[in-house]
Amino acid sequence: MNTIKELFNIEYPVIQGGMIWASGWKLASAVSNAGGLGLIGAGSMYPDVLREHIQKCKKATNNPFGVNIPMLYPNLSEIIEIIIEEEVKIVFTSAGNPKKYTSFLKENGITVVHVVSSLKFALKAQSAGVDAVVAEGFEAGGHNGRDETTTLTLIPIVKEELKIPLIAAGGIATGAAMYAVMALGADGVQVGSRFVASNEASSHIDFKQMVVDAKEGDTQLTLKELAPVRLLKNKFYQEVTELYAKDPSIDDLKALLGRARAKRGMFEGDLHDGELEIGQVSGLIHDIKPAKVIIEDMIKEFKITQNRMKQVSL
């Protein structure tokens, strides 16, 4: 029995995290067709673009899929309206207060999951009435919490108190890592960085290749005063570091970040001046492959690990 498989009616408890400039309908539908749960990342889409992606995703898969809404982005109410009109059945919210929309979404028959980076926010999400929580460790790609709690620590701490299903995220790109977090109490996994290096991700090919080339130590969590985000250490990151040496104000940081940095880096492939979001686990990603193969390999490796662990004696 697996509560995450049952909650979403999917074959494997593997969720592809919503990712700006990476997870459009092509990636989400490929993951859902392969037995996982694909999520369209609404964070980088204008409302009409999101509607188009939902409609294309419905045509590309008969399996369940969902939409991720980072609540720090504009057009929230318009996006929620589209989700309801298009009869999307699963929503993952992140980066904001789950109280704001959870009951409204649930009244409309939607399964709601909220992404958190601490026990405190996991319990807040549970009180807001979500169906499950994604607990995301500090090693994860994209925006993250300020407390720097790693997945290895966060999952068992959240598990101790949470009563609803728990999905682990951050640093999971292999079946062995999936096995490890499930041993710590997770019911399923949310995977981000590994799916950036997939054929179906909408990210620029040069960014995908940079993810494949990345080594351990090539990412850093930064911009904590704005919205903490883990970035590849490119020229833009170096400029951020140089600015920090000058004790900048929040406005200085905002001015350096400017507008559309993430699009420039991850979607348009400006590897020097763009913002390149990826997790620490990029050091373990060595190839670009179809989403279906990513899932098949994870499941295969999970089972190999399960058997291997039976032989381990202490």
Ligand SMILES: Cc1cc2nc3c(=O)[nH]c(=O)nc-3n(C[C@H](O)[C@H](O)[C@H](O)COP(=O)(O)O)c2cc1C
């Ligand atoms: C390029 C990129 C963009 C992301 N964008 C979002 C987003 O829009 N919303 C969100 O909730 N999480 C976002 N994330 C986080 C992922 O959904 C996922 O939780 C995280 O990547 C898991 O950690 P991992 O990268 O170690 O697998 C993003 C991650 C990456 C790598």
